[in-house]
Amino acid sequence: MTTPRIALVTGANQGLGFALVEGLGARMGPDDLVLLTGRNAGRVADATLRVAAAAGTRSRVEDRVLDVSDADAVARMAAELDERYGGVDIVISNAVARVTPDRPQSEQADEAIGVANGGTHAVLRSFGPVLRPGGRLIVVASSLGTLGHLDPRLHPLFDGATLDEVEQVVESWRAAVHAGTAEAQGWPRWLNVPSKVAQVAAVRAVAAERRAADLCDGTLVAAVCPGLVDTPTSRPWFDDFSRAQTPSEAAGAVLDLVLSDALDPATYGELVRFGRVLPWHGGTPPRSQDELLNH
Template sequence: MESLRVALVTGANKGIGFALVEGLAARMGPDDVVLLTGRDARRVTDAAALVAKAPGTRSRVEGRVLDVTDAGAVAEMAAELGERHGGLDIVVSNASALLTRDRPQSEQADEFIAVANGGTHAMLRSFGPVLRPGGRLVVVASSLGTLGHLDPRLHPLFDGASLDEVDKAVESWRAAVHAGTSEGLGWPRWLNVPSKVAQVAAVRAVAAQRRATDLPKGTLIAAVCPGLVDTPLSRPWFEDFSRAQSPAQAARAILDLLLSERADPAFYGELVRFGGVLPWYGGTPLNEDRSLTA
């Protein structure tokens, strides 16, 4: 009998998170467990049942309520699962909040940042310690997460920063958004850009601390870019969807990374897209409220 493997995906009620759970449940073994998590209990239950009944599902699928903005709840679940299963093999931090055009971004900043950045940091802090040797912990970000997409004045806030320093930079940015001073300080108008940079910076910060221990064991910590995905999250912000992927299509490359027998050391601590590394210093500053890349 194969040894039990455990995978967990946040923000998995729909979209790419749901597609990742579907793919993991189809490609992992019958003795493995895939945990589908989200904030809404009814949606979690319905989504987990849908995957469990799908014809291609092989693994056991369990729905668990998890609000990633509650760092205490994240820590509690990590400790519980670590004790019950002896650790996790795959952790995907995917939760995100909807950002719309019909309200000022300053009115949406707190929830958006709490989920995308506070949630990412909580997952890295709590699930990193319970990741088994050879495991995978990835954060779903985007190509907007490279440092070059920020004004050079802001680079020192994130380049080589610790996770605590990334926390402080995010809070400074959030405060500037509410004060109406963010654009004058060089922050892009579109919240998604600094949020994604901060996500990748958080991954790099944790990876810098763990690299020497993780690499010999084949453990991978990385950010991933799925490319442009046609979802309600992206629809308000991108104009050309002619090459957009469905969530299932976008999940394939990430699933290959999560389930690969050997993690490529070149991917460790980096932002990975379609099997290649996006350079941390790449990109150009984005000062508009939309972009046509993903």
């Protein structure tokens, strides 16, 4: 008898996260369980009902309230699932706070960093230990997450860093944003560049510690870039959405990686876009908002 699989997606009540749950619900088995999580109980419950009622849904879908910026709450969720089900098989860290270009970045820093980076760190720390052999632990980032998008002065802060060190760098950067000294230190004006680099650096840090054991049992820890997706979060940044994907289209490539039976060792610990690895040291620092939008 096959053991039912347990999947969890953060930030899943709308956009890409919702589409990822839809896709998991359609592509996993009837005995499997997909947990749709978010921090607003009403929205999470409504989203779960919509997925469960969809014609293509095969798996069980349940809602859970989870604020990923609360590391203790993430730890409790992981412990609960470990106790109840003996671990989890798929975890997709997708939660993000909306950042807009029309407000000072310093006003948005705490929530954005707390959700994207604090949430990534908490998920990696708490769900890594309860991931079953052959599981998937995936962080949704972007192509901006390669080291080359930062000023070369900042590269040594992330290159080869441990998760503790990545967390320390993120807090130092946050403090510099509030102090008004970030740009003088080489940090980009736009929060999403260092935030994405830090997310990928955190994945690389955890993967470096787990690599040998994970590759032996077919477990994947990686970051993914879903490409440009037409969502309320991305809308304020782009004028032309003619080449953007719908959330469902973007979820497809991510789920192909997540649900593949075969693990390509080259993708382990890396940032993957449409099945291809983006070189960690690739990219160049955006010099303007226009250049930022072209990545």
